[in-house]
Amino acid sequence: MLNFISDTRYLFFKYLKLTWRMPMWTFFGLIQPLLWLVIFGQLFKGLSQLPQFPEGDYVQFLAPGVIVMTVLFGASWSGVSLLRDLRHGVMEKMLVAPIVRSSIVLSRLLHNGFTVVIQVFLLIAVAAVIGAGFPKGQGVFWVWVVVLLLAVGFSAISNALAMFLKQEEPLVVMGNMLTLPLLFFSSALVPAAFMPKWMQIVSRANPVTYGVEAVRACYHGVFQQPFWIGLGFLTVFALISVIAAITTFQRVE
Amino acid sequence: MIQIDHLIKEFDAGIRAVNDISLHVEAGEVFGFLGPNGAGKTTTIKILTTLLRPTSGTVTVAGHDVLEDPLAVRMSFGYVGQQSGVDPALTVLENMLLQGRLYHLPKKKIEERIKTLLQLFDMTGREGQWVGSLSGGLKRRLDIATALIHEPKLLFLDEPTIGLDPKSRADLWAYLRGLNRDEGMTLFLTTHYLDEVDQLANRVGILDGGQIRIVGTPDQLKDSLGQDAIHLTFDEPITEETLAAFRNKDWFKEVIQQGEAIRLYLENGQQLLPKVIQWVDSLNLSAKSVLLARPTFDDVYLKYTGKNWLLADEAAEEDWGGWGGSKNNKWAKKWADKAGSSKSEWVEGPESEGNQDWKKWAGQGAAQWSKGDHDPKAVSDQQEADTKHSPDPEKEHTEDSRTADSSEPAWKKWGDQANSEWSSEESREPVEEKPEKKVAKSEDAPAKAEADSEEPWKKWGGQADSNWSSDKKSGSGQNWSEGGEQPQSEWPKDDLSEKSQDASTKDQKE
Structure with a gap:
């Protein structure tokens, strides 16, 4: 157990160091969400005029959606760096070392979570400038928990896929194939009430929906039953994904 | 163990x-x-x-x-x-x-x-x-x-x-x-x-x-074949009967056929060679070429895997998407050219594709290599000495750090990558000239600018390298993180290792 913690720690620091040396990538990852925030914010401005629209301003509605989107897109790339390790033989070198192998996966997921948290921090600041406001009350804390759970969960899926596919191109294709539907089958861009019935049903099984709604609750500062249910759902989702990633990793020789 | x-x-x-x-x-x-x-x-x-x-x-x-x-x-x-x-x-x-x-x-x-x-x-x-x-x-x-x-x-x-x-x-x-x-x-x-x-x-x-x-x-493996080997090449494919005749002859410990060539392993090859030639004539066969040699590992390999080493390597090359062997050869060539020595035999060997040539190549190569073996530092010392000769260390900084740094500087790997995109002929030529140019430049610094403008790719390589070398000088290895050169320089390498990854998975599956 002690080894497990120290292995995870050293590998986590290593990945952190790599990110630290390429801070540009962390920033580049932010360009797209900012574009969405600005472009979609303008494009769908009129939505907020509709009678059923829940918020006064579309940007206020959109900001939580874009935060979750950043998490989703950022995490869906995390498998690519696993393949990088695999290609450089770095992975092999780790596997022949007497370390607890699940620490390799765990350190990667923690690192991804950490990177995404930093991105979201910057994003919240920019969104506030555009007029989305800040999370209120307890929301200042819970928003990180939600983001971390989502990031770990989705990077775990991406890592598992990477181990399974073993090649970058299919991984990227799969990533794109999964992220966009996940995004559109959620209330990230439009309120659930605007969706056709069947899409609403599908969106109930989508972790992105729960993520978006939880972040929105943080912005409103309203923490009622739906928020806790959502948080519970996300916790279970993250746990299952992590376990799946670790088992995939240990099964693949 | x-x-x-x-x-x-x-x-x-x-x-x-x-x-x-x-x-x-x-x-x-x-x-x-x-x-x-x-x-x-x-x-x-x-x-x-x-x-x-x-x-x-x-x-x-x-x-x-x-x-x-x-x-x-x-x-x-x-x-x-x-x-x-x-x-x-x-x-x-x-x-x-x-x-x-x-x-x-x-x-x-x-x-x-x-x-x-x-x-x-x-x-x-x-x-x-x-x-x-x-x-x-x-x-x-x-x-x-x-x-x-x-x-x-x-x-x-x-x-x-x-x-x-x-x-x-x-x-x-x-x-x-x-x-x-x-x-x-x-x-x-x-x-x-x-x-x-x-x-x-x-x-x-x-x-x-x-x-x-x-x-x-x-040695055991080589000796198992006999003291000597005779390589015979004919004009036409060898028939079953001929092969049987060779196999039945008690002179030979081992007979291996490869298309129009045949390899005979025997003791006392020098004395038997004339008799063997006469005997071959008596079979109404005319040998196109005859070669007496000591059995090498290639012969051993041939015997036990049925594959010629060179041919097997070529097959392997295909396996590797064609980059492995050819890449080696190119590097070998460039290195040799750069060193300006007369090691052309073993550099050209693999490209000439002659089954016999490679042997000469291997032998010579081994001899030359073994000289260097004992003191791997020798070359870098030499290069350090070069650095000292430079009259104007400031100006020559990029040039020298290329060579001083290692026997095969990083820029070269880069250069190779970039060049291979263009015609290989084109890229080879300037590299060949490099040693002379370098000397000329250390004596006459302005010439450098001229040379650089002639070959834009070279300038580019030099620039990239100067970034690196400044990095090395500071010894911190941190510079690149600010400039973002890192991803750039990593890409070409990725290409290589990606292929090698493919190959290794293939290897594994097979």
């Missing part, structure tokens, strides 16, 4: 990559596993290093069973894989520190080992250097050094010199020999280079189709 009993490894499709291998390797031995791609070398080494699980059979490494006590096995060996294994985005020191941490060594011990190992591999002073900027040869050395951080008594090397230029290969061999001689380390290596086992191994196993064809010392 290693005990393998009836090892079988089956992959999903029911294909046996390793088909009933039994082998014993003593402590202190240098054992070489030789075989074409797909023979099962990598699979075997992956089972020994606990990266793969055997389908059946027992494997014991350093007294521990690989299935029952994989952790103890992993502590007992160092492993140098086909891909580099050191993280290109970390510095030399960081890579070694991390490796020590992953083996759960105390900090003090790690620092001590790093110092010793860097000294052993002549890499002292490179601690802060970013690994991505190291040459292929240096990277391999670092690879081996990190693999030894926990003082293992056994070192596995999976095709350790693949993709290295001849000079770096020879250097690496010298280090490996030193490890075996001075530290008593057991080395287990796989390779498909014949000269590599000839140079390094005490004992060789030839592996083909997942089975061991023969095990013995290089």
Whole structure:
């Protein structure tokens, strides 16, 4: 157990160091969400005029959606760096070392979570400038928990896929194939009430929906039953994904 | 040290990559596993290093069973894989520190080992250097050094010199020999280079189709064929009857046919040669060429795998998407051109594709390499001396750091990548001229600007390099992180290793 913690720690620091040396990538990852925030914010401005629209301003509605989107897109790339390790033989070198192998996966997921948290921090600041406001009350804390759970969960899926596919191109294709539907089958861009019935049903099984709604609750500062249910759902989702990633990793020789 | 009993490894499709291998390797031995791609070398080494699980059979490494006590096995060996294994985005020191941490060594011990190992591999002073900027040869050395951080008594090397230029290969061999001689380390290596086992191994196993064809010392294997070999080439394909006639003749210990050529192995070849020629004439055959030679590893290899080494290597090249061998040759060529020496025989050998030529090449190459073997430092010393000659260190900084840095500077790898996109003819020419130009420039600095404007690609290479070298000078290895050069410089390399990854997975599956 002690080894497990120290292995995870050293590998986590290593990945952190790599990110630290390429801070540009962390920033580049932010360009797209900012574009969405600005472009979609303008494009769908009129939505907020509709009678059923829940918020006064579309940007206020959109900001939580874009935060979750950043998490989703950022995490869906995390498998690519696993393949990088695999290609450089770095992975092999780790596997022949007497370390607890699940620490390799765990350190990667923690690192991804950490990177995404930093991105979201910057994003919240920019969104506030555009007029989305800040999370209120307890929301200042819970928003990180939600983001971390989502990031770990989705990077775990991406890592598992990477181990399974073993090649970058299919991984990227799969990533794109999964992220966009996940995004559109959620209330990230439009309120659930605007969706056709069947899409609403599908969106109930989508972790992105729960993520978006939880972040929105943080912005409103309203923490009622739906928020806790959502948080519970996300916790279970993250746990299952992590376990799946670790088992995939240990099964693949 | 290693005990393998009836090892079988089956992959999903029911294909046996390793088909009933039994082998014993003593402590202190240098054992070489030789075989074409797909023979099962990598699979075997992956089972020994606990990266793969055997389908059946027992494997014991350093007294521990690989299935029952994989952790103890992993502590007992160092492993140098086909891909580099050191993280290109970390510095030399960081890579070694991390490796020590992953083996759960105390900090003090790690620092001590790093110092010793860097000294052993002549890499002292490179601690802060970013690994991505190291040459292929240096990277391999670092690879081996990190693999030894926990003082293992056994070192596995999976095709350790693949993709290295001849000079770096020879250097690496010298280090490996030193490890075996001075530290008593057991080395287990796989390779498909014949000269590599000839140079390094005490004992060789030839592996083909997942089975061991023969095990013995290089000399035993060569002697098993007889003292001499006669190579005959004919104008037309050899018929069954002719072949039978050769086989029935009691002069020959072994007869191997390859298309229009035939190889005869015998004792006392010098005296028998005239008789053999007469006898061939009496069969109404006319030989196009006759060659008397000593049996080499190629002959041994041919006998036990039925494959000619050169041809097998070409097939391997196809396996590799065609980059492996040709890349080597190109590097070899450039290196030789740069050195400005008359080593053209062994540089042209592989490209001329003559079955006979390569032998000459191998022989000469070996002779020349072995000269360099004893002192891998010699070249870098020479290069350091060059640096001192420079009249204007400021201006010559970029030029010299290229050469001073290593036997095969990083910019070159870059250059190769970039050049190969253009016509190879084009790129070769300027490189050939390089040594003269460099000398001219150190005496007459303005000439440099002129030369650079002539060859834009060169300027570009130089620029990229100057970024790197400033980095090296500062010794921090941090500069690149600000400029964003890092991803750029990593791409070409990725290309290579991606292919090698493909190849290795292929190797594994086969």
